[in-house]
Amino acid sequence: xxxxxxxxxxxxxxxxSNLVFxxxxxxxxxxxxxxxxxxxxxxxxxxxxxxxxxxAATNPESPIANFIDKKGEGIHHIAFDVEDIVSEIARLKGxxxxxxxxxxxxxxDNKLVAFLHPKxxxxxxxxxxxxxx
Numbered sequence: 001x002x003x004x005x006x007x008x009x010x011x012x013x014x015x016x017s018n019l020v021f022x023x024x025x026x027x028x029x030x031x032x033x034x035x036x037x038x039x040x041x042x043x044x045x046x047x048x049x050x051x052x053x054x055x056a057a058t059n060p061e062s063p064i065a066n067f068i069d070k071k072g073e074g075i076h077h078i079a080f081d082v083e084d085i086v087s088e089i090a091r092l093k094g095x096x097x098x099x100x101x102x103x104x105x106x107x108x109d110n111k112l113v114a115f116l117h118p119k120x121x122x123x124x125x126x127x128x129x130x131x132x133x
Contacts (some may be wrong), residue, residue, distance in 0.1 A: 003080070004081075004116065006051035006109075007077075007078055007128075008075070008079060009052060009119070010074060010076040011055065011056050012017065012052050012057075014043060014124075017056070022045075027046070027052075029043035030045065035106075038057075038062060039058050039065070040056060040108075041059065077115070077124070078126060079126075080128060082129065083103045083130070085113075089114050092116060098116065102114070111130060111132060112130060112132055114131070
């Protein structure tokens with residue numbers, strides 16, 4: 001893992017939350033994207049070298065909708081940039097982490113992604129991200 005790629009925040013209403021974060025950072029979101037496979041709409045903000053992803057459910061069965069129903073709005077995951085996601089998945093699985101998707105899938109912001117279950121990471125959902133080349 002080379003660096004924190006972004007912090008994902010689950011929100012109920014993307015438009016309302018975009019206004020909050022625009023005021024917070026003094027700049028608008030630089031990117032909006034829908035990830036149909038995950039049932040989410042996303043927006044991305046930059047704050048210095050740091051990236052924040054806001055995620056809102058597009059259907060009531062999506063992982064974000066389930067998260068908000070259980071825990072409310074807030075930090076959903078921390079994503080780490082990796083050079084070789086397949087190797088990193090194998091390494092982490094070998095270290096005993098619970099991998100939620102052993103085959104990387106397309107995520108937002110031109111990334112391949114995979115997730116580690118919070119049960120194996122002290123309650124934090126970890127996302128691995130590799131830039132699609």
